[in-house]
Amino acid sequence: MSNSKVMIIGAGLCGTLLGIRLAQRGHRVQIFEKRSDMRRADTEAGRSINLALSNRGLRALRMVGLEGAVSEHCIPMYGRMIHSTTGELRFSKYSGREGEHINSISRSGLNVALLDAAEGMENLELHFEHQCLEVDLPAARARFRVGEREHEVRADVIFGADGAGSAVRRSMMARTNELLFNYSQFFLRHGYKELTIPPGPGGSYRIEKNALHIWPRGTYMLIALPNLDGSFTVTLFHPFEGRQGLKALTTRRKVLDFFEAQFADIIPHVPGLLTDFFANPNSNLGTIRCYPWQAYGKALLMGDASHAIVPFYGQGMNSSFEDVVVFDQVLDTHPNNWARALEAFQEQRVGDTNAIADLAVDNFYEMRDHVANPAFIRKRHLEMQLEQTYPDYFSKYSMVTFNEHLPYREALRKGRRQDELLMDIVEEQGDRDLD
Ligand SMILES: Cc1cc2nc3c(=O)[nH]c(=O)nc-3n(C[C@H](O)[C@H](O)[C@H](O)COP(=O)(O)OP(=O)(O)OC[C@H]3O[C@@H](n4cnc5c(N)ncnc54)[C@H](O)[C@@H]3O)c2cc1C
Numbered sequence: 240m241s242n243s244k245v246m247i248i249g250a251g252l253c254g255t256l257l258g259i260r261l262a263q264r265g266h267r268v269q270i271f272e273k274r275s276d277m278r279r280a281d282t283e284a285g286r287s288i289n290l291a292l293s294n295r296g297l298r299a300l301r302m303v304g305l306e307g308a309v310s311e312h313c314i315p316m317y318g319r320m321i322h323s324t325t326g327e328l329r330f331s332k333y334s335g336r337e338g339e340h341i342n343s344i345s346r347s348g349l350n351v352a353l354l355d356a357a358e359g360m361e362n363l364e365l366h367f368e369h370q371c372l373e374v375d376l377p378a379a380r381a382r383f384r385v386g387e388r389e390h391e392v393r394a395d396v397i398f399g400a401d402g403a404g405s406a407v408r409r410s411m412m413a414r415t416n417e418l419l420f421n422y423s424q425f426f427l428r429h430g431y432k433e434l435t436i437p438p439g440p441g442g443s444y445r446i447e448k449n450a451l452h453i454w455p456r457g458t459y460m461l462i463a464l465p466n467l468d469g470s471f472t473v474t475l476f477h478p479f480e481g482r483q484g485l486k487a488l489t490t491r492r493k494v495l496d497f498f499e500a501q502f503a504d505i506i507p508h509v510p511g512l513l514t515d516f517f518a519n520p521n522s523n524l525g526t527i528r529c530y531p532w533q534a535y536g537k538a539l540l541m542g543d544a545s546h547a548i549v550p551f552y553g554q555g556m557n558s559s560f561e562d563v564v565v566f567d568q569v570l571d572t573h574p575n576n577w578a579r580a581l582e583a584f585q586e587q588r589v590g591d592t593n594a595i596a597d598l599a600v601d602n603f604y605e606m607r608d609h610v611a612n613p614a615f616i617r618k619r620h621l622e623m624q625l626e627q628t629y630p631d632y633f634s635k636y637s638m639v640t641f642n643e644h645l646p647y648r649e650a651l652r653k654g655r656r657q658d659e660l661l662m663d664i665v666e667e668q669g670d671r672d673l674d
Contacts, residue, residue: 246394253542254400291553299560335626405544438469536578
């Protein structure tokens, strides 16, 4: 198995990191990406342009020796800055332990850092503008469209890191009966729309730099994450339907009325509000689950291709990076047999990716609604006190975000029980001081 010919479909975040790791392990790696090289073309239009990178993702970057290079692109965010309808601000720390934070990072900046590292490796080849059309799974052979031509490439093993719309997964679905392939797709009734707060004078930040900003409004919310140039990427998570749903906000007047009523404090900071609102698409949000992830001991899905989740825990990329760490450990256990390694990986990992998919949906309700609820605020206060007093106490959020050695399924199990208990305590205590 050492020095195998490895094919990876997709040079996004997961595929490029996986390629680097497998090349470091001595394999001959070829990565095929349908888009052009993002270092030479602006291919990011319409996608979220920054992401929250946290401990699980950082651990994976450390494994391949890139944590230092990537941290130069990071902006620490120490907590949530919560904006009320009347413009009051309340800061809620992510952790009671000193210094624990998540990081805002540019999606393309991170992807470029990975591509640069991959390009420097002699046993790794990058092929852009190669769209995978289908995979002959038992033969480990993939067919690509390159411009007007089509051609086939063979390998010892193929990894489908081609995102939520995976072509490799489609090839598995074409063999549903043989593989007993299960698949589910669950869309939220909410979509998202991106807007921008441009930099202030001299590249300054118009709102607090080191926080993830949230405007929670019950059934919807707005969030903003900082970028290195002083701008913020703002995302409106909003129902498609309803009197003021995304589909109904069709005129400048309606959009302005909605923002003036709900997000008045942001309006002076978003001079391009109306232009951006009508130029940027309404995008879908959903969860994809499937199983098995491997086929014939020759192909394996990884990252969003096998488990796309909603973005409310900021864990989609982090969990995709963690896939690479877990797979690396599995390769240590099964160094001489791809088929065993693929099988062992899917068995070990699927419980954790199912757990983070559920946690991500939970956090949607927490962010858009509960963060503004007095009982929840008291619970967060109690969690902070517990974390400050007991170094090995982790809130559910901290277990998911900062405790990178705890499997997601454990974070879900323990975190939900803790949440229930703490909510009981704060509800019983009412407004009495918990100190
Ligand atoms: C609004 C939003 C906000 C998010 N915020 C966060 C966050 O804060 N933190 C976090 O951890 N995660 C976040 N995520 C999730 C994160 O973006 C994904 O989990 C992550 O990008 C998954 O990486 P991937 O490499 O598996 O897939 P992708 O990043 O989608 O990469 C797949 C790659 O495969 C290529 N490809 C696709 N089809 C083919 C084909 N047929 N042939 C060849 N190449 C192909 C694509 O062009 C792409 O380069 C967010 C997602 C969204 C939508």
